[in-house]
Amino acid sequence: xxxxxxxxxxxxxxxxxxxxxxxxxxxxxxxxxxxxxxxxxxxxxxxxxxxxxxxxxxxxxxxxxxxxxxxxxxxxxxxxxxxxxxxxxxxxxxxxxxxxxxxxxxxxxxxxxxxxxxxxxxxxxxxxxxxxxxxxxxxxxxxxxxxxxxxxxxxxxxxxxxxxxxxxxxxxxxxxxxxxxxxxxxxxxxxxxxxxxxxxxxxxxxxxxxxxxxxxxxxxxxxxxxxxxxxxxxxxxxxxxxxxxxxxxxxxxxxxxxxxxxxxxxxxxxxxxxxxxxxxxxxxxxxxxxxxxxxxxxxxxxxxxxxxxxxxxxxxxxxxxxxxxxxxxxxxxxxxxxxxxxxxxxxxxxxxxxxxxxxxxxxxxxxxxxxxxxxxxxxxxxxxxxxxxxxxxxxxxxxxxxxxxxxxxxxxxxxxxxxxxxxxxxxxxxxxxxxxxxxxxxxxxxxxxxxxxxxxxxxxxxxxxxxxxxxxxxxxxxxxxxxxxxxxxxxxxxxxxxxxxxxxx
Amino acid sequence: xxxxxxxxxxxxxxxxxxxxxxxxxxxxxxxxxxxxxxxxxxxxxxxxxxxxxxxxxxxxxxxxxxxxxxxxxxxxxxxxxxxxxxxxxxxxxxxxxxxxxxxxxxxxxxxxxxxxxxxxxxxxxxxxxxxxxxxxxxxxxxxxxxxxxxxxxxxxxxxxxxxxxxxxxxxxxxxxxxxxxxxxxxxxxxxxxxxxxxxxxxxxxxxxxxxxxxxxxxxxxxxxxxxxxxxxxxxxxxxxxxxxxxxxxxxxxxxxxxxxxxxxxxxxxxxxxxxxxxxxxxxxxxxxxxxxxxxxxxxxxxxxxxxxxxxxxxxxxxxxxxxx
Numbered sequence: 001x002x003x004x005x006x007x008x009x010x011x012x013x014x015x016x017x018x019x020x021x022x023x024x025x026x027x028x029x030x031x032x033x034x035x036x037x038x039x040x041x042x043x044x045x046x047x048x049x050x051x052x053x054x055x056x057x058x059x060x061x062x063x064x065x066x067x068x069x070x071x072x073x074x075x076x077x078x079x080x081x082x083x084x085x086x087x088x089x090x091x092x093x094x095x096x097x098x099x100x101x102x103x104x105x106x107x108x109x110x111x112x113x114x115x116x117x118x119x120x121x122x123x124x125x126x127x128x129x130x131x132x133x134x135x136x137x138x139x140x141x142x143x144x145x146x147x148x149x150x151x152x153x154x155x156x157x158x159x160x161x162x163x164x165x166x167x168x169x170x171x172x173x174x175x176x177x178x179x180x181x182x183x184x185x186x187x188x189x190x191x192x193x194x195x196x197x198x199x200x201x202x203x204x205x206x207x208x209x210x211x212x213x214x215x216x217x218x219x220x221x222x223x224x225x226x227x228x229x230x231x232x233x234x235x236x237x238x239x240x241x242x243x244x245x246x247x248x249x250x251x252x253x254x255x256x257x258x259x260x261x262x263x264x265x266x267x268x269x270x271x272x273x274x275x276x277x278x279x280x281x282x283x284x285x286x287x288x289x290x291x292x293x294x295x296x297x298x299x300x301x302x303x304x305x306x307x308x309x310x311x312x313x314x315x316x317x318x319x320x321x322x323x324x325x326x327x328x329x330x331x332x333x334x335x336x337x338x339x340x341x342x343x344x345x346x347x348x349x350x351x352x353x354x355x356x357x358x359x360x361x362x363x364x365x366x367x368x369x370x371x372x373x374x375x376x377x378x379x380x381x382x383x384x385x386x387x388x389x390x391x392x393x394x395x396x397x398x399x400x401x402x403x404x405x406x407x408x409x410x411x412x413x414x415x416x417x418x419x420x421x422x423x424x425x426x427x428x429x430x431x432x433x434x435x436x437x438x439x440x441x442x443x444x445x446x447x448x449x450x451x452x453x454x455x456x457x458x459x460x461x462x463x464x465x466x467x468x469x470x471x472x473x474x475x476x477x478x479x480x481x482x483x484x485x486x487x488x489x490x491x492x493x494x495x496x497x498x499x500x501x502x503x504x505x
Numbered sequence: 506x507x508x509x510x511x512x513x514x515x516x517x518x519x520x521x522x523x524x525x526x527x528x529x530x531x532x533x534x535x536x537x538x539x540x541x542x543x544x545x546x547x548x549x550x551x552x553x554x555x556x557x558x559x560x561x562x563x564x565x566x567x568x569x570x571x572x573x574x575x576x577x578x579x580x581x582x583x584x585x586x587x588x589x590x591x592x593x594x595x596x597x598x599x600x601x602x603x604x605x606x607x608x609x610x611x612x613x614x615x616x617x618x619x620x621x622x623x624x625x626x627x628x629x630x631x632x633x634x635x636x637x638x639x640x641x642x643x644x645x646x647x648x649x650x651x652x653x654x655x656x657x658x659x660x661x662x663x664x665x666x667x668x669x670x671x672x673x674x675x676x677x678x679x680x681x682x683x684x685x686x687x688x689x690x691x692x693x694x695x696x697x698x699x700x701x702x703x704x705x706x707x708x709x710x711x712x713x714x715x716x717x718x719x720x721x722x723x724x725x726x727x728x729x730x731x732x733x734x735x736x737x738x739x740x741x742x743x744x745x746x747x748x749x750x751x752x753x754x755x756x757x758x759x760x761x762x763x764x765x766x767x768x769x770x771x772x773x774x775x776x777x778x779x780x781x782x783x784x785x786x787x788x789x790x791x792x793x794x795x796x797x798x799x800x801x802x803x804x805x806x807x808x809x810x811x812x813x814x815x816x817x818x819x820x821x822x823x824x825x826x827x828x829x
Contacts, residue, residue, distance in 0.1 A: 308707075330706065331710075333709075334709045342707050347703055350704055351704050351705070352700075362704075362705070365690035372689060374689060
């Protein structure tokens with residue numbers, strides 16, 4: 001372990017032996033961290049490792065039970081987020097919260113616009129100040145443009161500009177790339193590099209390991225609330241990092257088994273939803289994992305929604321194990337053996353303030369019935385069975401799902417659907433925003449399901465996941481299927497070429 | 506954290522306790538509260554609210570509301586009076602009026618589920634419309650000469666007790682509603698719909714059908730209440746039950762049914778109904794003016810939206826302190 005402090009400048013912000021407990025849970029134990037000006041520092045760890053608590057401690061939301069926060073070497077106590085902000089610490093969250101109807105400039109200077117006589121807002125000065133911020137970041141965004149319609153990447157850039165306007169010297173970026181496309185990530189990284197060159201310290205959190213290697217100089221790893229290491233990222237491999245995060249060697253991230261595909265289980269024929277997707281036809285066989293790749297907005301999720309019956313289709317037909325599905329009727333799709341694990345687990349997959357037990361139970365309300373009433377015993381054992389099988393980490397099965405970490409919530413969604421005993425399983429971004437250990441578990445599960453004869457259609461924006469797990473890759477571009485690539489020929493290049501419309505199908 | 510402690514701040518328990526306290530206090534300090542006649546008045550006057558509160562609870566749990574219920578009740582009573590004046594047999598009139606309630610509810614339900622309109626707006630509209638139709642049907646007449654055995658049933662008591670005869674059918678309906686909401690797949694689905702409609706849809710729950718059924722049943726119960734009202738007070742007028750929706754909604758929310766849907770128990774709602782009913786009864790005994798009573802109802806409505814939230818925040822804070 002090396003400390004640049006031995007030779008280089010002093011850390012702008014440091015945590016010394018910070019501990020924080022919530023009741024009996026020790027969220028942080030003697031964690032130390034130093035952030036230097038001009039570095040991008042990765043914070044690595046699985047869900048539940050204590051990253052969020054650490055960020056909230058830095059941001060003044062939590063006050064540590066023990067340990068010190070040092071700003072420019074001086075101990076400070078933050079009594080609230082305002083203190084941290086005044087000290088030059090800004091947090092950029094995954095999903096920015098801008099006022100959609102205000103302009104970019106108004107969003108940045110909300111509540112503290114430059115004033116002219118009589119308290120009138122000085123629009124010219126606001127505009128100029130915003131323009132200056134954008135130039136510092138090296139981006140071109142019109143200050144007078146309303147925030148509505150900005151991509152998430154641009155919204156984050158506005159948040160960064162806002163942080164700079166507060167003279168922020170430390171930027172904490174909490175999974176900023178989770179909802180971004182490849183080119184947006186590149187754009188955001190450009191801004192981060194500019195900030196670094198200007199001497200800012202950036203604490204960067206991401207579940208995508210390759211991003212840490214691309215943008216960060218040092219990495220601090222947490223596991224179960226404890227500090228594991230702080231070290232330069234140069235010379236480390238992804239396996240090294242994973243080992244520190246997980247505490248053991250991860251057997252394999254993509255444990256794909258070879259399966260001989262069986263009969264056609266899901267057959268989609270000339271499916272069209274006007275203005276959304278057109279003439280989509282494909283089959284998925286029992287035992288097969290078919291990847292559905294494409295850029296965000298290519299229509300992948302929309303096809304899945306229509307197949308399952310959430311949205312109606314305008315033309316075409318869908319068969320599951322030879323049964324034609326009714327247009328726009330999820331209940332008949334379920335009866336035919338289809339399950340859909342939706343992309344947004346909070347909005348679509350779960351009822352957040354319902355218990356784990358009842359969330360899993362929701363898909364079984366038709367089956368766990370005795371004399372017309374919900375058979376609570378059967379419901380509980382069904383839910384427990386699947387929660388245990390999927391190794392969901394929870395205190396009590398009657399706890400609400402919003403008490404669980406993201407990875408465990410995703411497991412509850414999977415449990416909810418696997419409990420229906422599906423023969424065709426559509427999973428939409430099954431591992432988005434979950435840690436690498438859980439990700440490997442989900443992949444193993446999908447592989448086992450396929451081995452048991454389940455037909456799996458996997459939508460993912462994570463290209464390595466598609467390449468690692470799929471027997472075949474379907475690619476969509478602007479609402480059409482543009483390519484079908486067998487596993488042997490699927491590479492990042494061939495898939496991306498089809499996804500961007502550059503390849504002959 | 507022991508479960509009993511988090512339970513202690515559950516709002517429906519609080520309301521139940523408040524009801525008990527109010528009753529004990531009224532028995533011991535309010536003159537005339539405890540006599541049989543007053544108690545039968547209390548229950549009889551509360552029954553219309555209680556009857557409609559049953560389906561209203563289910564509606565609010567599923568994230569919807571029906572403000573047209575009092576107008577539907579008024580319309581049913583008016584149609585009943587009109588047809589009775591025209592010489593139709595009461596045995597024919599009552600099923601027809603119930604059917605009318607079904608139609609009223611169906612209209613609300615179709616406007617909400619098919620056109621996707623917000624139920625608050627739709628039912629404010631039908632609140633005015635149904636009441637207007639009632640006035641067109643009956644004008645300013647008051648029909649009072651219904652057959653005596655019906656009037657006796659609606660106003661009578663069991664033997665020499667203070668218990669109104671009509672309480673028994675209500676208890677049966679209450680039991681059915683409790684089972685439907687808290688023990689059937691249908692009821693479980695309503696909680697899911699109210700808490701997260703999209704997730705319910707993704708779980709294969711037929712959201713629109715559930716809501717349509719609820720609105721229809723609510724219309725049916727409203728017309729049943731309208732019939733009961735006209736017989737209980739031996740008066741069918743177009744303005745029967747005017748403003749009753751305020752008491753119903755206030756009572757249901759007071760009982761801890763979350764206005765945003767997804768939360769609450771029927772026990773709490775019914776405790777809320779009788780808390781409000783007892784309060785109104787006590788205020789009348791204490792000669793509080795009708796206007797002031799409406800003010801109290803309004804204030805209760807505001808408190809009832811705040812109370813459960815405060816209670817929940819306390820339990821969440823306690824859970825957070827214990828669990829982290």
